[in-house]
Amino acid sequence: xxxxxxxxxxxxxxxxxxxxxxxxxxxxxxxxxxxxxxxxxxxxxxxxxxxxxxxxxxxxxxxxxxxxxxxxxxxxxxxxxxxxxxxxxxxxxxxxxxxxxxxxxxxxxxxxxxxxxxxxxxxxxxxxxxxxxxxxx
Amino acid sequence: xxxxxxxxxxxxxxxxxxxxxxxxxxxxxxxxxxxxxxxxxxxxxxxxxxxxxxxxxxxxxxxxxxxxxxxxxxxxxxxxxxxxxxxxxxxxxxxxxxxxxxxxxxxxxxxxxxxxxxxxxxxxxxxxxxxxxxxxx
DNA sequence: AATCAAATGCAACCAACTTGCACATTCGAG
DNA sequence: CTCGAATGTGCAAGTTGGTTGCATTTGATT
Ligand SMILES: [Mn+2]
Ligand SMILES: [Mn+2]
Ligand SMILES: [Zn+2]
Ligand SMILES: [Zn+2]
Numbered sequence: 149x150x151x152x153x154x155x156x157x158x159x160x161x162x163x164x165x166x167x168x169x170x171x172x173x174x175x176x177x178x179x180x181x182x183x184x185x186x187x188x189x190x191x192x193x194x195x196x197x198x199x200x201x202x203x204x205x206x207x208x209x210x211x212x213x214x215x216x217x218x219x220x221x222x223x224x225x226x227x228x229x230x231x232x233x234x235x236x237x238x239x240x241x242x243x244x245x246x247x248x249x250x251x252x253x254x255x256x257x258x259x260x261x262x263x264x265x266x267x268x269x270x271x272x273x274x275x276x277x278x279x280x281x282x283x284x285x
Numbered sequence: 286x287x288x289x290x291x292x293x294x295x296x297x298x299x300x301x302x303x304x305x306x307x308x309x310x311x312x313x314x315x316x317x318x319x320x321x322x323x324x325x326x327x328x329x330x331x332x333x334x335x336x337x338x339x340x341x342x343x344x345x346x347x348x349x350x351x352x353x354x355x356x357x358x359x360x361x362x363x364x365x366x367x368x369x370x371x372x373x374x375x376x377x378x379x380x381x382x383x384x385x386x387x388x389x390x391x392x393x394x395x396x397x398x399x400x401x402x403x404x405x406x407x408x409x410x411x412x413x414x415x416x417x418x419x420x421x422x
Numbered sequence: 423a424a425t426c427a428a429a430t431g432c433a434a435c436c437a438a439c440t441t442g443c444a445c446a447t448t449c450g451a452g
Numbered sequence: 453c454t455c456g457a458a459t460g461t462g463c464a465a466g467t468t469g470g471t472t473g474c475a476t477t478t479g480a481t482t
Binding site for chain 2: 278282
């Protein structure tokens with residue numbers, strides 16, 4: 149009985165323990181996770197090496213099973229790509245630094261690019277206070 | 286006769302040579318510049334030290350005379366804040382890595398945040414090919 | 423001109439990755 | 453099931469981009 153992670157990974161390449169567990173962690177996360185956060189969540193025997201985790205994350209992104217966004221602490225935050233194929237906006241809390249995916253928020257951009265530019269994708273990041281920090285303030 | 290840069294800086298603090306020249310460079314730039322690009326543009330006598338440039342850039346950002354955006358090479362890109370007060374979107378070329386400010390592009394976001402989130406500002410970054418790279422492809 | 427908070431220069435430091443290479447694992451062919 | 457080539461992992465060392473602490477200099481107010 150293969151896990152959801154394994155089913156997602158197999159069509160793209162080898163399902164190694166590290167890849168399985170990292171993707172599982174990302175799938176179960178409520179917010180975008182930094183390398184350090186993921187590492188902390190991992191069992192000690194899976195992926196005893198930081199470098200492997202970096203490579204696993206890169207691989208997941210390259211296969212579009214995850215995506216990464218730049219935080220203001222110059223570290224990447226990762227999360228699994230759901231069925232929506234990353235068609236969602238992100239919320240960056242300026243107090244706790246956390247990044248949340250706003251799955252339900254499908255913004256209606258109305259814009260046209262200047263001539264010469266070729267569009268590929270758009271990323272909307274909203275700054276403000278997350279529910280927890282908003283409450284505390 | 287004070288330069289434009291000096292006039293912008295003075296209300297916020299000391300107009301030092303480094304601050305003047307860096308802001309001048311940013312004001313004259315067509316795209317967001319990395320630390321290294323700015324340093325290359327600077328005369329050798331102004332700001333002989335990397336650290337000072339970092340501090341000048343941070344200061345300009347803290348006074349809202351410049352803003353910075355994270356590139357995918359984990360380096361910040363800076364540009365001067367014009368009269369629009371950074372109410373513009375950015376275009377990130379996935380081929381050359383350059384970041385352009387789309388001053389004329391004032392996107393109409395239509396969204397409402399989930400309950401609990403407090404809005405502060407939004408940043409829209411569009412991915413694709415810039416005119417130069419689009420041509421070359 | 424004197425003053426002094428604010429800015430700079432230097433040296434060392436740090437975190438977040440990246441690279442190179444030997445060794446281990448996966449998984450499909452036989 | 454076994455084997456072996458392709459693929460992934462572990463370790464050590466290196467690089468990049470940015471910080472910190474502290475002594476010295478400097479801008480602008482008096
Ligand atoms: Mn997301
Ligand atoms: Mn801009
Ligand atoms: Zn928060
Ligand atoms: Zn380009």
